[in-house]
Amino acid sequence: MAYEGQWQTEAVGRLGIRVPIVGAPMGGGPSTPALVAAVSEVGGLGSLAGGYLSPDRLRADIAAVRELTAEPFAVNLFVPTPVEPTGEAIEAAQRALEPYRRELELPSRPASTAGPWAEDFEAQLAVVIEERVPVTSFTFGLLPEAAVAALHDAGSLLVGTATTVDEARAVVASGADLVCAQGSEAGAHRGTFLGAAEQALVGTLALVPQVCDAVDVPVLAAGGIMDGRGVAAVLGLGAGAAVLGTAFLRCPEAGTSAPYRRALTAATETSTAVTTTVTGRMARGIENRLMRDLRDLDVPPYPVMHTLTSELRRRAAERDEPDLMSLWCGQGIRLGTDLPAGELVRRLADDAAATIARLTKAAGR
Secondary structure (H helix, E strand, O other): OOOHHHOOOHHHHHHOOOOOEEEOOOOOOOOOHHHHHHHHHOOOEEEEEOOOOOHHHHHHHHHHHHHHOOOOEEEEEEOOOOOOOOHHHHHHHHHHHHHHHHHOOOOOOOOOOOOOOOOOHHHHHHHHHHOOOOEEEEEOOOOOHHHHHHHHHOOOEEEEEEOOHHHHHHHHHOOOOEEEEEOOOOOEEOOOOOOOHHHHOOOHHHHHHHHHHHOOOOEEEEOOOOOHHHHHHHHHOOOOEEEEOHHHOOOOOOOOOHHHHHHHHHOOOOOEEEEOOOOOOOEEEEOOHHHHHOOOOOOOOOOHHHHHHHHHHHHHHHOOOHHHOOOEOOOOHHHOOOOOHHHHHHHHHHHHHHHHHHHHHHHOO
């Protein structure tokens, strides 16, 4: 990377990386150890999506990343939100999902509808602490005070997700070392945890400078960033690094399924929509039949609805039926490529530097 030495932002220094590129954690399969390591190995920060992994699988994946790279990497965890769904709400959701289950030749009801609705967060946290992961990112809320202390004692930097200025301030007050400002263009689940999700759909261009002005820690920018121009833009807004997820979905190292990849290749900037009913939490992805059909359904909250739909979404992927999958991605999807992850990071850094150089030259005329 011809421009590697110029990246001297505080975020780059704190994270121990060489270029201002962070691979977003993408749960449900895309964020493989190979993808994480490939991003880290060339100077970025790869992120392992730990939220849906069992503690044993999480430990194994951390070990797999370390076999492939000695560079810093991150593990992302979901802060749990207590939920107590009523039997009536679960029953209504099951009835709504039965036609799709029949279509996919699944039993009419999941094997269990009594929970647990998510992996054991305390056990996941214990793994991250014991493994002394370099960077721990978190979303959907704030880490408990004891967890913050234990992670810091284990030498882990903490990055909290915020979709508003108030959330960013709360993340910093909780003890996080950096804030990830997630713009509304971002794919997959929104990290909103204060107020209504509909009121937190602030675009990256508007959100990042406001967050930078409001907090005294380095800010990472996420949402709609797909190429070097986008990286340069958020650096210009005050961010110390750019977080990209959708840009890596088509990399050969990603665990993205074949029908998912085809849908990404065919999508445009108008193909995505936000939904709260596929999983019970607001998320952005390619609009398909499942998203449209469930749009007006009153569903149990995340992660309950996520669990109720997870089996049918997995079966749809196995049967090559993208209309019943969750095709999470951001609005910059048309700019995606099939490049290997390491080559993509190099191109992002080089193109960002070239963009900055071009603007600097133009300003000096």
